[in-house]
Amino acid sequence: MAPIQPLNKNHFAKRVVVFQYDGGRADIIYGLQNQSYETEIGQPRVPIIHNRIKEGKANFGIQHAIVPTESRVCVQNMMGGYQEDMTAILSGWASHDTLKYDRLFNYVKAGFFFGPELLHNIFENQKCSSCVRLDDYPDSAVNYNDHKQASTFDQLVYQKVSRLFNNGTLDQGEKPNQLLKQYVSLKEDQEKLQSEQLIIYINWIASDAIGPAFKPVNKEYHQSIYTTGKLIEKTEEKIRNYYKDDGETVFILLSDHGMADNGAHGDGNPQNTYTPFVIWGSSIKPAEDELDPQNPETHDDFSKKWGLTMKKRVDIDQNQLPSLISILLGIPIPINNEGVLPLHVLDINLLQKAYALIQNAFQLQTTYQKIQQLVEHKQKWFFTEYKISPSNVFDNLTKLKQQADKLAEITDNGKNASLQQKEEVKQIISDTYVELENIKNGIVYLKLYQKQILQIVVGSGYVSFMLLCLVALFRYNNTSEESEAEIIKQNKIPFYKNICLIIVILFGLFSLFYLNLTESKPVYYAYFGLPLYFLYQFYRQRSFLNQGWDFSMLKNIGCYALVALAGQCLMYSFYERQFIGYNFIAVSLFSLIYSKYSFGNISKTTYIWSILCLIISIFPILPPISIANDVFYAVGFAAISITVFYISFYHFKQELQTSVKVMTVLTLYCGGISLYLRTVESSTVPYFVYGINWAILFSLVGSVIFLNLHKNSDSDLRLYSLIVIMFNLALLFGISYDTLFYIIFAGLLKSWIEHEKEISILFTKEQKIVPYHFYFIFKFILIMNMSFFGIQDLVSLGSFNYESVTRFVVNLNEIVTLALMVFNLTFPFLCGSSAFIIICKSAYQKLKSVGLFIISLIYAEIMTINFFFMVKTEGSWQTKGGSVARFVLSSMLVFLYAFLFLIAHKLFKSTKIQSI
Template identity: 65%
Template sequence: MIQDHQYLQIDQSEEQIRKKSSSTGQDSFKSFDVESNFIKPPEDATKRERNSNKNLWKMIGLGLLLHLLFIFSIFDVYIQSWRPLGMTPVQPFNQKPLAKRLMLFQFDGGRSDIMYGFQSEPDEPEKGKPRIPLIHKRVKEGKAAFGIQYAAVPTESRVCVQNMMGGYQEDMTAILSGWASHHGLEYDRIYNYVKAGFFFGPSVISSIFESQNCPSCVRVDFFPDSEINYYDHVQASTFDKNNYDKLKRLFNGTLIEDRQNKTLYDKEPGDKEKLSEDKLVVYMNWVSCDAIGTGFKPTNWEYRKSIRTTGKFIEELEQDINNYYGNDGETVFILLSDHGISDIGAHGDGNPQNTWTPFIIWGKGIKPADDEKDPENPETHDDFSKQWGLTMKKRFDIDQSQLPSLISSLIGLPIPMNNEGVLPLEFLNATEVYKANILLQNAYQLQTSYTKIQQLVQEKQKWFFTEHEHSPAKILNSLSELKKQVDKIAQESDDGNNASKEQNEELKKIISQTYVEIQNIKQGVSYLKLYQKTFLQVAVALGYISFMLLCFAVVFRYINTNKDTEDKIVDQNNSPFLKNISLIITLCFSGFILLYLNVTKSKPVYYAYFGFPIYFTYQFYKHRQFMNQGWGGNILKLIGSYALIGLAGQCLMYSFFDRNFISYNFLIISVFSLIHNRCSFGKITGTGARWSLACALISIFPLLPPIIGVNDFNYVVSFASVTIATFYFSFYYFKNELETSVKVMTLLILYCGGISLYLRTFPNSSLVPGFIYGINWTVLISLVGSIIFLNLHKNSDPQLRLYSLVVIMINLQLLFAISYDALFILIFSFLLKAWIDHEKEVSVLIQDKQKIFPIHFYTAFKFILIMNISFFGIQDLVSLGSFNYESVTRFLVNLREILTLVLMLFKLSIPFLCGASAFIVVCKSAYKKINPIGLFMLSIIYAEIMTINFFFMVRTEGTWQEKGSSVARFVISSMLTLLYVFLFFIAHILFKKTKIDEKYKN
């Protein structure tokens, strides 16, 4: 227990040192430094401190490289995409196609709940009627099948359409190349096999519809994607109108002109011949839903209006197409969406609003939906689809990758060779022989791809390769036997037209067995894609673990060990025996790894995956004995502390699954701090009470819903609270200590908050006066520049500098704020101030402050927890699609991909820099004898524990949302570690020349 009089003794001891210094005139006492509160070390100690800083920064730099590299390791360990090319297509088995042509209407960004739903909003003209009457009409007439099409992730235009046209989806690395890239991966697709084809839509996906086998067979008519203004609903709707006009011109010959009397579409000489061909595919992309949904959110009346309007266009076009072909009944119609759109206007993740898209199909060769036995309690409908008013018919869902095989089976095309989807036979109105043959065609195509993938893997692995139990050769033999059985039945039953009941039952068994073989193929392909999974997992995990252990050892060496002990341990490690043995073992292991990687023709990055753990393990071996030196506590504290470190890392990890865990952690700290404060000081001090209160207040935010939209009331309350608090501290509490520039920035709060409130009055960003954007950019750049020049301010106290930084951050937050996010930064600032005072108070409990104690790990834990709430306090960003772009509209009229992402990341980093700066202040004011870099490396250990956990939690099975979220958690955790290092480095520079002012010492 430390009483108040002991604080007095500490102050008196400092005064005695000053008196002794003035009376003796000794240099050692003259060099007393108020910042460090101890005598300046001799020259050799100063040199050792420089060396320790150099080595600590070296470790951080290597750790930075490790994390940058290992972020991409999951794409080698878990998500390897083999894309075999040059295979011979599997032709249809001499069967007459079910239909001659296919018309595909794609709503870009169409949500299933809104497209299937009824008009119910006040702004809709026909309450109670379907938004797209054509859908309900065809289903209720018993002509169409319908359900949900599960889209792929990432749900971006090019990626989804690739899946629909080729049955091949790019893996999650596609999002790194940018969804707006015109050229995706090279792969096989439907348009390589059509006799004729048309495409109408944006240029961003036009290359997918070009035929490599017959370029003249397909006509691509597109408009530049750069012309789409996501904040101009009139212009977005115009593109759908243009599509409609072009198709009217194509199918009925009427010349359609736009308002400027410019011809929208002229028939080419070969168009008529193309339209008369069999195996024709016409693809129509309706872009207004995506454009309006992104700019105005799908809850906006303009989004629903665009769906109704485009639905009417499609209904008229269906009639025109049937008339053009004389109602010959040889046409198949498909109406679907490539992806949906979430409530916040995003679609780059696995949110069901983005991945559960509508799918309706009718026409020649289509089996209509069966009747439900009990429409009141339908078997195939859930609460989601019961709202559509179609419970009298059975719903049947498909995966997006199944579309190419379905299209091929309907119009008699080879299935694209990179296709991964399995044909949904339930949609086909055909004989059992036809179904068995077309499914076998699908199986042969998958088996051919499987064989090619195995060849590619086997070429690399050489004698290390082990074949899967269901090898391509075994599966090929099984399929050949099944094909013989089908051919025999077909010959006996006139291609199944006169098949007996027994023959149909036999065909159903063949179909069932074919599905089994297809499943075996998928297992084999999965085995090959993850062939080196365990091998690479071990390498990456060892990299993280070895770096974490090295952090322990290096910190203990340069903080806990005096020079004599360090020299003694270094001399022991330099003994010829130990040095040679460790070097020989390292060289032998490295040689074996190099040999294996060379023989298996591994990627160059694999050498780095193994190089890092070998290097870190070797360095840890050299530093291992330092972990037993200078620990500030007994052996029980040592064991207990390591156990608590692991447990604390696990607690931090769960915040990525549920934001509420951050609140629970802060509430536990709040209660624990009060108890600890009472036991240590005999009473609950004011500092302890403020820290406990701050923890309780900040814990409220993760319990609130994430900010997903503008809320004027929350914003006004936040703006008022921030303004009052900041004005009080700037013009009353710190009025004599602050620089004039800080007071000017305080006044700037009125503009930043006011302009954000003013911009809410504009329904369209394009209506905002241009000079406002110019002013906002000027303010933004000026505020960022003021951070750079903080080091030039005359005040050298770290707490005053931190307050100056907080004022800058509050201005920036107000510029971006859309709801209660401004209030969060205010409470967060109060938390940082309370934390600094709390650490200064509890640091007195440590008798020998130059050693690492369990309390230092507790401080590092609080730092990481504070950084976590900086990230999850007002949002739940476990996926790329969770970004809310509303705040970026203060600076951009049109959302530009790169600039938008940069602004969003900058907004997220605002509280991070404040947290990192507060950590520096804690080190300077509370733990003066502990190197701030060393204490920071202790906090990195917690981040490593989370990252290792997330690495092993990456999923390759399950729903797309589960797989995508598992990848996102690992990537975000790794990126946060990099961000911690970067912002700590910035904060270290900003506060490097600061010194504790006597006025703010206590």
């Protein structure tokens, strides 16, 4: 697409300087010093912000950031106004070169970037690589667990900036950072500094480096905010002095994202999305006075604590920044920009504002037109325009520009406008906003053009597959060989009488024609083809549904309704962790009632199972673990140590394998080293400690392989061995009451095995699937969900507490962190699958294992079809990304269960499990 050239004849500033607090929270940056360790209680934590606002120079408010930041969304949104597609989260930070989008630096005459090497590709100028100077440092040098070392990188950035404006020298008496490279004062740099349309972007990384490890509620984070604020103040003064306060500079202080209390920043928590936005300088409208500072109109409880209620707060969205900077510098707005210009922060006349907004509208109309061209090219005969087409919008904007041109001629570009002419300009601005709304609605219409038809086709695929699973379940478990052969014989129909097959073929041919004509993606053929195949197979084998339960029709319908309700309960567990706890409470009560009804009394085994269900239900009802708690961890450490030593050396006695004895002793090291690493600074920890931790981690993996090779016949001992491995991992990764959770989880698995053995006596004469087996699988999936969501809300990586991996790494690495997190989650899953295998082989050995697996598929499909229709295409990044993540996780359950069944089956293949 061609960029839209500026409509205003003059720019409003020669240069824009951006101070970016990386990972800076609005409430802490705006806030007053109020902690005992802060030196100036009651004074601003970042004085330059309060000074500029109170002096009547700056405008301020909240910049609503786009999250999550596992990809390039935040900084990219500030430079290009473009929100990345959700799938880009899979590419991570390392794939900058594969992403093509427009940004501010493609249009400036000169630019400077100071910050980590990780970001520098975003600031390159694709059209003139020599126009932008990148003065970065290696990101690998930053120690995210050493607040003293991390804070020096902001000092390094200041030295780099200071050196530029001092013509190659540092401030007098300043000791150079060891990473400060030899600098040659280039004439070209000084020429860039004097040019118009200049952007200087300065990234201050200390707060983002310190926050995940030390948490933004602690003194290390507060001190980094304060220290960086002083450096920003010195930098601003140095720049103003260099240009002799010529009034042509705009300063912007902001953050790319915030920081939650647990140090993460990947979800929609306001702590992550509420970031500071302070702007002052040329053509910037200062904040207006509040009429009543005691009851401010524009402040809420969040901002009243800042001590700025005498001035009005003005908020913007993060994607509005590129259009604002473009208008100030008089350059084209990036063509991928999605944001609308925030007129309320500009101190220019109304006609200039109208021109600026019309330019923004033309830029967005170009996007609208391009998207329609792409959709129309593919849809061909099937395309229907939105009611306000791109050409309609273009014509309307052209008329508005012509009106503005006439007013510009008679008012000296808006300088001498009368009251009536100002009202006409206001109407032009109002009409432009109407066109902007039409553009937004038109783009949404086009992006979701095939939504309804795809929902119908894909939804029917899930429903038909679920029905086919139900048929297969009753065919292979409840049907004898004789009756199966008879049903197959009855279902054979000649082709000319097979109306269903003829309809399937005709619809399939039409689908091929439609998909080929619309140039659809290859996966669309599967979307259309699989439902046809599943529905036809279901139609052929529908008679096997009669082999289901020997109940009346009303009772059968009731059983199916309960299965669907159970699937819904499991689905809601993905949205609200509390539902897992509520489900366990229901299971606990039902187990007591069912046992009393079936046996006439409640056994000790059932009591233990029910009590453990109630206890473990507490964990998902509690908030997710966000902050380390040494007391909870120490209690869990003690409980695990006592438990494993008691069971290992008293219960199993001589039967215990040497490897398990070693792992039992390792619990003391794992818990002790975790407590030690939390009480000392990472810079003082010898590197060999991390080496030992990695060695233990690999040895635990190796012990699983050893268990598979070892010919031990005791299934209880083998399950216990896996549980001891899980305990060791819990101690290495744990930070709070998660250690207590895993010991309750282990007890739950053992009691579940005994409880199912007891209940299965009721079905020893049955060799077919009954409704209780659906309840049994419901409990299995519920236990698996508990192992996944019990102590964390892990739909997004942003909710993962990075302190869990500090026992293994000094510098946080995205790939290593993800691998460690997945590894830590694997063993609770494996223990749950192992308990399931033991139950299948001991309690339900007369059933075909494929039958129980098919039931898990049915539950997975019930959840997945719900998540499919709940995928969001509107709202914040977190809203859309979270809905997609739940759909993907649910879809992957099928593969996860199959994989875990395979491993657990291999582990227990050589063991002798006593059947009922």
